[in-house]
Amino acid sequence: MPDLASPFLDIRNITKSFGVVKALLDVSISVTKGEIHTVLGENGAGKSTLMKILTGEFAPDTGYFELEGQRLRATSPAAAHAMGIHMVHQELAVFENMTVAENIFPYHNFKKAGCIDYHRLFQEAREKLGLFGLKTIAPEAPMASISLAGQQMVEILRCIVAEPKVIILDEPTSGLNDHEADMLLEILRHLKATGLTILYISHRFKEIMAISDRISILRDGRFVTTLANDGSVSENDLINNMVGRDLSRSLYQIKTTGNAKSGAPLLQVRGLAKARALNDSSLDLNPGEILGVFGLEGSGTSKLSRMMYGLETSDAGKVIVKGRHISPLTPRRMVAEGVMYLNNNRKVAGLLPELPVTDNFSLPVLQKFSRFLGFLDLPRLGNLATNFVKAFAIALPSLATKPANLSGGNQQKVMLSICLVPEPEILIVNEPTRGIDVGAKTEIHRFLLDIASRGVGIVMFSSELPELMSLADRIQIMRNNSIVGEVKAGDYTEQAIMRYAAVGSDNLAV
Amino acid sequence: MLAKLFRKNESIALGLCLILVVVLTFASGVFWTQSNLNSLQASISPTAIMAFGMMILLICGYFDLSIGSIMLLVGILAGRLSQLGLNTPSIIVLVLLAGLAVGCLNGFLVAILKINALIATIGVQYIGYGLAMTMWDKEMQHRKFPANFIALGEDRFFGLYYMTWIMLALLLVFTFFLRYTAAGRRLYFVGGNREAARLIGFNDRRIVFLCYACTGLLAAVAGVLAVARIQSPTQYLGGGIHMTCMIACVIGGGSFAGGRGIALGAFLGVSFMSLLTNMFNLLEMNTQLQNVVVGVTLVAVIVIDGYVTLKKMRAMGKI
Numbered sequence: 001m002p003d004l005a006s007p008f009l010d011i012r013n014i015t016k017s018f019g020v021v022k023a024l025l026d027v028s029i030s031v032t033k034g035e036i037h038t039v040l041g042e043n044g045a046g047k048s049t050l051m052k053i054l055t056g057e058f059a060p061d062t063g064y065f066e067l068e069g070q071r072l073r074a075t076s077p078a079a080a081h082a083m084g085i086h087m088v089h090q091e092l093a094v095f096e097n098m099t100v101a102e103n104i105f106p107y108h109n110f111k112k113a114g115c116i117d118y119h120r121l122f123q124e125a126r127e128k129l130g131l132f133g134l135k136t137i138a139p140e141a142p143m144a145s146i147s148l149a150g151q152q153m154v155e156i157l158r159c160i161v162a163e164p165k166v167i168i169l170d171e172p173t174s175g176l177n178d179h180e181a182d183m184l185l186e187i188l189r190h191l192k193a194t195g196l197t198i199l200y201i202s203h204r205f206k207e208i209m210a211i212s213d214r215i216s217i218l219r220d221g222r223f224v225t226t227l228a229n230d231g232s233v234s235e236n237d238l239i240n241n242m243v244g245r246d247l248s249r250s251l252y253q254i255k256t257t258g259n260a261k262s263g264a265p266l267l268q269v270r271g272l273a274k275a276r277a278l279n280d281s282s283l284d285l286n287p288g289e290i291l292g293v294f295g296l297e298g299s300g301t302s303k304l305s306r307m308m309y310g311l312e313t314s315d316a317g318k319v320i321v322k323g324r325h326i327s328p329l330t331p332r333r334m335v336a337e338g339v340m341y342l343n344n345n346r347k348v349a350g351l352l353p354e355l356p357v358t359d360n361f362s363l364p365v366l367q368k369f370s371r372f373l374g375f376l377d378l379p380r381l382g383n384l385a386t387n388f389v390k391a392f393a394i395a396l397p398s399l400a401t402k403p404a405n406l407s408g409g410n411q412q413k414v415m416l417s418i419c420l421v422p423e424p425e426i427l428i429v430n431e432p433t434r435g436i437d438v439g440a441k442t443e444i445h446r447f448l449l450d451i452a453s454r455g456v457g458i459v460m461f462s463s464e465l466p467e468l469m470s471l472a473d474r475i476q477i478m479r480n481n482s483i484v485g486e487v488k489a490g491d492y493t494e495q496a497i498m499r500y501a502a503v504g505s506d507n508l509a510v
Numbered sequence: 511m512l513a514k515l516f517r518k519n520e521s522i523a524l525g526l527c528l529i530l531v532v533v534l535t536f537a538s539g540v541f542w543t544q545s546n547l548n549s550l551q552a553s554i555s556p557t558a559i560m561a562f563g564m565m566i567l568l569i570c571g572y573f574d575l576s577i578g579s580i581m582l583l584v585g586i587l588a589g590r591l592s593q594l595g596l597n598t599p600s601i602i603v604l605v606l607l608a609g610l611a612v613g614c615l616n617g618f619l620v621a622i623l624k625i626n627a628l629i630a631t632i633g634v635q636y637i638g639y640g641l642a643m644t645m646w647d648k649e650m651q652h653r654k655f656p657a658n659f660i661a662l663g664e665d666r667f668f669g670l671y672y673m674t675w676i677m678l679a680l681l682l683v684f685t686f687f688l689r690y691t692a693a694g695r696r697l698y699f700v701g702g703n704r705e706a707a708r709l710i711g712f713n714d715r716r717i718v719f720l721c722y723a724c725t726g727l728l729a730a731v732a733g734v735l736a737v738a739r740i741q742s743p744t745q746y747l748g749g750g751i752h753m754t755c756m757i758a759c760v761i762g763g764g765s766f767a768g769g770r771g772i773a774l775g776a777f778l779g780v781s782f783m784s785l786l787t788n789m790f791n792l793l794e795m796n797t798q799l800q801n802v803v804v805g806v807t808l809v810a811v812i813v814i815d816g817y818v819t820l821k822k823m824r825a826m827g828k829i
């Protein structure tokens with residue numbers, strides 16, 4: 001147990017507002033040397049904002065922090081780096097145009113006779129990748145060529161090799177599956193053993209309980225309490241402090257009976273295949289059914305989801321919606337047939353971050369809501385948006401806010417709402433609750449179950465097994481670009497599913 | 511091996527240059543004559559020097575439309591200063607400072623005030639042009655520069671013009687800078703993901719500012735060499751050269767999206783443009799067709815590049 005007596009990093013009375021939004025109100029947190037200190041709070045509670053103040057991205061309105069007894073105020077990320085504070089951001093900050101090695105060592109400290117020593121650079125990068133179990137990633141590979149999870153690990157590696165005093169990880173596991181997350185936690189334990197102080201943010205209670213020494217809780221920008229994770233606190237204690245009310249824990253009850261409505265299948269995928277990407281895959285979705293698809297990173301789940309929606313071309317196979325063969329298979333046709341798709345990477349696609357939230361909502365319904373001469377029915381749109389904001393507890397100052405200024409979890413909620421606005425009959429969702437806090441997650445789960453009970457078919461791609469097991473009526477499991485098995489509600493156990501999924505699983509490079 | 515070479519962005523420009531050289535060698539008897547090689551050097555060298563500046567900006571994700579007017583400003587200012595009787599070294603120092611100052615103005619507008627690069631550098635283009643023309647009078651074109659000034663454009667060393675040696679030296683410097691120095695690599699980080707570059711502690715504003723300043727200085731160097739070559743200032747100096755440079759850089763592997771390109775690419779792109787002009791002149795073809803060829807090449811290069819990238823992504827299973 002680290003020495004709790006002397007604060008190593010002392011955050012003092014930090015207040016920060018964005019216009020009328022009070023993101024942080026007089027927050028003080030003490031962090032000791034060598035501990036893993038988790039900061040917990042609902043979406044929009046101010047976690048990322050607090051961390052960005054530590055790294056000099058935002059200037060606090062009032063307050064300061066002390067590191068090793070020195071009173072500091074980082075004025076830029078570079079200044080924070082000089083103090084030994086590094087951060088892995090909630091949204092990936094990688095350079096796709098550069099090699100993996102340069103993403104790990106962007107400062108180029110390996111020199112020979114004044115020149116960058118590329119040989120040494122690649123060698124050191126290979127060594128570091130190997131050290132963290134990422135042998136499959138080649139240091140010479142372009143960053144664009146590796147998977148999202150791989151990129152996330154590379155970004156973490158970049159912070160670690162800078163040998164910081166404090167490392168901040170803002171939801172580092174939200175893009176990783178369980179296996180990769182475990183790998184990361186292992187790395188963090190190892191780093192902690194070397195005396196590194198870690199500030200950790202996550203919405204996944206399992207890993208919070210597994211790894212934290214202490215947990216500080218924020219609610220609506222205010223500091224609530226710091227709890228020591230010494231066995232005396234339960235998940236429920238944390239949640240109560242976080243939301244300020246008692247949440248009935250309906251979350252993650254394993255579904256025991258499938259409840260698809262009978263009738264002709266809504267969606268049939270037949271023999272979808274593509275060389276080196278996907279082997280002959282077929283699935284059926286019935287009305288009112290939630291069909292889960294699970295697979296570890298690189299198992300082909302994301303390719304299947306993209307190909308069945310026409311986002312990527314396939315070499316063979318067809319997609320049939322309500323008995324009709326969709327050809328050519330394009331997202332536009334799918335939308336017209338009442339199929340909506342939720343992307344798994346909000347940074348790349350899914351939101352127009354610089355346009356007001358209402359405009360974002362109007363995207364899929366521009367045609368449907370157009371009236372005379374193509375003018376939009378704005379009042380109706382506003383109503384709809386307001387409803388979703390309420391239903392999912394989206395924390396935003398007004399509908400005119402830009403998604404870029406929302407917290408990560410709230411961006412995700414907006415993105416999901418956009419898919420639901422046109423009232424689809426079929427929904428294909430990728431990691432629907434990525435980065436979403438427990439309270440809102442329950443809401444979203446309830447919503448998905450509700451629309452399914454009204455006959456909507458949902459194909460749900462998720463790397464969160466408990467989530468799938470509590471929602472899906474059937475789970476199909478993918479491995480090595482093929483669907484390798486199916487488990488039905490009633491037979492769900494993690495072992496039963498992982499038995500199919502896990503083999504050759506630590507393949508992070510695509 | 512050949513396939514590997516072809517994936518390099520610069521190989522298209524290299525291939526195009528080789529094709530033109532081969533065509534010109536066979537189709538024209540005068541291509542390899544000394545006087546033609548002289549005029550090729552005079553056309554390639556100043557333009558390539560400016561294109562190095564354009565390339566470093568493109569790598570950062572920016573561009574500069576004012577370089578032509580900096581060139582003009584420098585040429586006419588040099589004329590004025592020589593009318594006033596200044597000696598050659600002082601003229602050169604002063605006009606280089608002027609170019610640097612205009613570059614800094616661009617940098618200030620774009621990097622510090624965050625004005626859109628298109629608007630800011632068009633503004634500066636007009637300012638530069640206007641200033642130059644207020645200093646201009648017709649007398650100037652008949653007044654030659656001092657002999658040691660003209661020597662910069664006329665004299666040779668081992669068979670090549672001084673300006674060619676200067677250009678080659680800068681090519682080496684920029685190649686080395688972009689590949690083997692931490693400062694040079696930073697440009698690629700900024701161009702690849704500016705926000706992320708800021709987050710990992712790079713001062714993107716300073717980097718972009720310095721690139722603009724450097725580009726202004728390079729345009730001034732090119733301006734001095736160009737007027738030295740024609741021996742007296744002209745009001746037509748630098749017209750359209752910003753477009754030539756941008757097109758050359760894109761053909762040579764640069765991209766408006768930022769994050770890629772090398773100095774050699776700028777050189778090859780400029781060489782292609784100059785060889786093309788040379789071909790139209792020597793073979794007495796309709797020069798209007800030259801614009802068509804340039805346009806087609808530009809579009810074709812971008813299409814080929816897009817296709818190759820797509821193929822690569824496909825092969826990696828990303829699409």
Ligand SMILES: Nc1ncnc2c1ncn2[C@@H]1O[C@H](COP(=O)(O)OP(=O)(O)OP(=O)(O)O)[C@@H](O)[C@H]1O
Binds near residue numbers: 022046047049410
């Ligand atoms: N750049 C900004 N401009 C305006 N408002 C902002 C900005 N960044 C954050 N906010 C607001 O500050 C509040 C706190 O956001 P923050 O990103 O810190 O939340 P968070 O706790 O990290 O949530 P999440 O778990 O969803 O990531 C939110 O209400 C958000 O809308």
Ligand SMILES: [Mg+2]
Binds near residue numbers: 049090408409
């Ligand atoms: Mg956040």
